[in-house]
Amino acid sequence: MPNDLQFEKPLVELKAKIAELRKFTEEKGIDFTEEISKLEEKARNLQKEIYGNLTPWQRVQIARHPERPTTLDYIKHIFTDFLELHGDRLFGDDPAIVGGIGRLENQPVTVIGHQKGKDTKDNIARNFGMPHPEGYRKALRLMKQADKFNRPIICFINTPGAYPGIAAEERGQSEAIARNLLEMAALTVPVICVVTGEGGSGGALALGIGNRLLMMENSFYSVISPEGAAALLWKDASLAQRAAEHMKITAKDLLELGVIDEIIPEPMGGAQKDIEKQCQFMKEALVNNLKKLNEKSGEQLKEERYQKFAKIGEYTTFVHSSNI
């Protein structure tokens, strides 16, 4: 497994050893049963030790894992009758964002999400999940369509950030993101947003104005990447690990800060270990949340979404007497 993470190495090696002993038992007829069960016990403990106490930086690595399920994986496993829709009607079709219509347990919904690739070639085609303005404008077009036809919207967020390039600036990356923030705030249908991997700043937020904001256990959501923060703070991007600890970017941190509503559990070791099981967890969370939102009126949904974001922020008041 070339995609194992550094901190998983001891466990991977141990598992390889167990497999080797099994093979020996079968092929040579030598009985290693006792050794195997001892090693398996050890592996279980090691697994708990490694995965039970993941540091923010380790979670960042899991969130960026190349085998982590993507939006199209969730679509395939969770939604039925899905039809992918393309284009922003203004400039082009951005493969870094996918969207379309389908059903969640029979209820028609619009699904939109960032799309990363699974290998280098795929990733180049998807621009590593970093959208251009036309991606955000496609997303907005599909959201307005959903609003018109009274369909709930589900957004999967997983991007390192909006693409920093010449064409993106020329076509108004800022305006495209800003417009989505404004328009999403005014939607009158249920909007559920899930951070599934990387929640990279404004490029993530542009799909993130929901009635419910959920994060997967090993995802992160941040105003700046840990590498970017380290470069700014200590002029050294290799200190990203330290920045990740300071920035409060994990699902648990955001729940404590009152920014998100719920954490979606992952299989032991991360979503990539068992995609089907992960999709079950995801579906359960979506269905439960949608059920509650379905009961609300359009105006209520809009008002609650407004209040949800209006209350985020921490400050104090104080009269600076020497200044006045």
Next chain:
Amino acid sequence: MLRDIFSKRRKYATITNPSSSPSTEKKEIPEGLMVKCNQCGAISYTKELEKNLKVCPSCGFHFSMNAFERVLATLDDGHFFEYDSEMISVDPLSFPDYLEKVEKDREKTGLNEAVLTGEGTIMGYPVVLGVMDSRFRMGSMGSVVGEKIYLAIEKAMAKKYPFILFSASGGARMQEGVLSLMQMAKTSAALARLSEQKGLFISIMTNPTTGGVSASFASLGDYNLAEPGALIGFAGRRIIEQTIRQELPKDFQTAEFLLQHGQLDMVVNRKEMKNVLGKILSIHSNRGDE
């Protein structure tokens, strides 16, 4: 009375924060009697330059203006009733050295945070006005900046006044993490509501308007204006150069570049700004429903 506050603080007018425009050449006015223009090299008296709204008399280069100077230059007689002046930042992430840095900027600028909000009149038209100051933590938006702008927009809705905002910001404030990011959502949501009520919002981008500020309220004006030469963009120049591995043209992400690419309504010389705002306000005051 309020003008007194400003006049007392005018001593700050000649001091700007060198870190306020990291991607451009040094543009601050050094303290002293004379000032050399960074663009054309012409030398002017500091007092003359201030009278000229800090626009170089020979080449038209716009020196950066602090929030107090901007309020004086924009509102009639400089009369300004400030909102939420006592709101200050806390340290929600326990971020190393954050509050010390904020405190230092408060002393340096005479501001409590990176934005002033309040109301006054422009050519007789009442407005709610917000002015950011890039000397304060690079004008970055944390919880206080977001909240003050949000509250100013709510005031504009309640009073049915137009909302005018001069942006000058490097983006979201890193030290407040995701809470800063969420201020983009909060301010934009408030503008959605203002827009639904058919309220007017004029956004003026000044040097610099980048990152999370450019990607939220600053780009959402019914009219998007900018000052000549202002740096405006989403991603930083260095990051783009690193990503695409090529040098960017000199005028990339300037106000003129944005105008050319259809991202702005107008580039307005500072000395014309008040006139242009007055004209827009006047046209809007003739709406049939008022």
